[in-house]
Amino acid sequence: MALQQTTASRTPPCPFLDLPCELRLEIYSYAILDCRHITIGIAKLQGAAHDIIHRQYGGQRSPYAGIPLDCEPVVETRYCAALLDAVKPATIVLTPDTVDPPEDTYEHTRTAYHTLSGVNKQVNEELRTHFAIPTRRQTSLFVQYPHGLHVLHETTPQLLRQSRSVHLAGIYIPRNYCPPRAASLGRDHAPNKERLQGDVVPDNATELGILVKSCFGSRAQHPLEKLELRMYYPGEDSYSTVWGDDDSPVCVALRNIHLGEIGIEIWRGRYGTGVYLTATPTKERKRVVSTVWRKLEEGRRGEPICGSFVLDPNWPDWTADYEASDGPKGDTIISEPVN
Numbered sequence: 432m433a434l435q436q437t438t439a440s441r442t443p444p445c446p447f448l449d450l451p452c453e454l455r456l457e458i459y460s461y462a463i464l465d466c467r468h469i470t471i472g473i474a475k476l477q478g479a480a481h482d483i484i485h486r487q488y489g490g491q492r493s494p495y496a497g498i499p500l501d502c503e504p505v506v507e508t509r510y511c512a513a514l515l516d517a518v519k520p521a522t523i524v525l526t527p528d529t530v531d532p533p534e535d536t537y538e539h540t541r542t543a544y545h546t547l548s549g550v551n552k553q554v555n556e557e558l559r560t561h562f563a564i565p566t567r568r569q570t571s572l573f574v575q576y577p578h579g580l581h582v583l584h585e586t587t588p589q590l591l592r593q594s595r596s597v598h599l600a601g602i603y604i605p606r607n608y609c610p611p612r613a614a615s616l617g618r619d620h621a622p623n624k625e626r627l628q629g630d631v632v633p634d635n636a637t638e639l640g641i642l643v644k645s646c647f648g649s650r651a652q653h654p655l656e657k658l659e660l661r662m663y664y665p666g667e668d669s670y671s672t673v674w675g676d677d678d679s680p681v682c683v684a685l686r687n688i689h690l691g692e693i694g695i696e697i698w699r700g701r702y703g704t705g706v707y708l709t710a711t712p713t714k715e716r717k718r719v720v721s722t723v724w725r726k727l728e729e730g731r732r733g734e735p736i737c738g739s740f741v742l743d744p745n746w747p748d749w750t751a752d753y754e755a756s757d758g759p760k761g762d763t764i765i766s767e768p769v770n
Contacts, residue, residue, distance in 0.1 A: 472514030472575035478525030496629030510747035576601025636678035643687040700727030705740035723761035
């Protein structure tokens with residue numbers, strides 16, 4: 432019996448890879464940098480109970496782990512204040528006509544970079560090399576804290592490669608720390624622990640530390656022109672949380688910024704404390720930390736709503752330089768690391 436020789440089928444060549452490398456890079460820039468602003472957060476599902484269940488569990492789907500119940504991750508290729516808003520969070524209204532999300536990913540988390548980087552290893556490496564040059568990174572990344580940060584860390588970390596600035600906004604509620612007065616008053620005044628999907632509790636301090644270190648650490652992988660944090664700590668005793676809680680976003684950021692110009696504004700109010708922290712690179716090998724204190728007026732008639740501090744009215748616009756808000760000058764600490 433004669434043996435038949437078989438040949439392995441070859442994958443058809445990709446015409447795109449036959450284009451000159453310079454042209455491919457221009458196509459990458461056009462496809463990816465068409466959006467100058469990207470916002471990452473979560474949205475609450477609203478609708479009939481059966482529509483929510485079908486949205487989360489239909490077609491072998493499962494809820495995104497580590498975010499609040501009945502929520503979905505969202506990545507908008509534009510600036511979307513609703514995804515950052517701590518007062519009125521974003522929503523997705525479900526009806527019987529709502530299109531189901533694809534089974535292999537979450538509907539609202541794919542971007543051009545995500546899609547292109549998955550074509551093959553060569554395209555992924557070309558993207559990495561192309562955006563290693565700072566002048567080619569033109570995206571401003573706006574991230575809601577803590578849940579948008581979790582989505583960035585778990586699903587879309589590649590977006591840092593194309594970003595020239597990162598802006599985080601959110602409310603910090605400690606899970607393992609109570610201000611002295613709240614602790615003395617007992618369990619009723621302890622911080623509420625929100626139940627999360629999949630019973631997964633992300634380590635937000637570690638996720639934030641990885642982000643900041645990758646941008647301003649001693650061996651930064653994604654150097655930025657500017658990092659901004661606008662954090663709100665609710666409660667009349669929240670000022671001690673800013674500095675006393677090791678997992679406080681301010682403490683985490685300061686621990687992971689190696690060199691740079693750091694500006695901190697502490698806004699103390701009756702109902703909470705707002706913190707605005709910026710970090711920009713310096714030409715000299717030094718770390719400069721400037722701190723000012725301001726009064727936060729909120730929650731009373733004619734004043735902003737509590738928690739609205741996290742949204743900068745000037746966003747998505749920002750400047751590379753930091754200028755302290757109007758008021759008395761604060762303290763400045765200059766240090767030069769040995770190594």
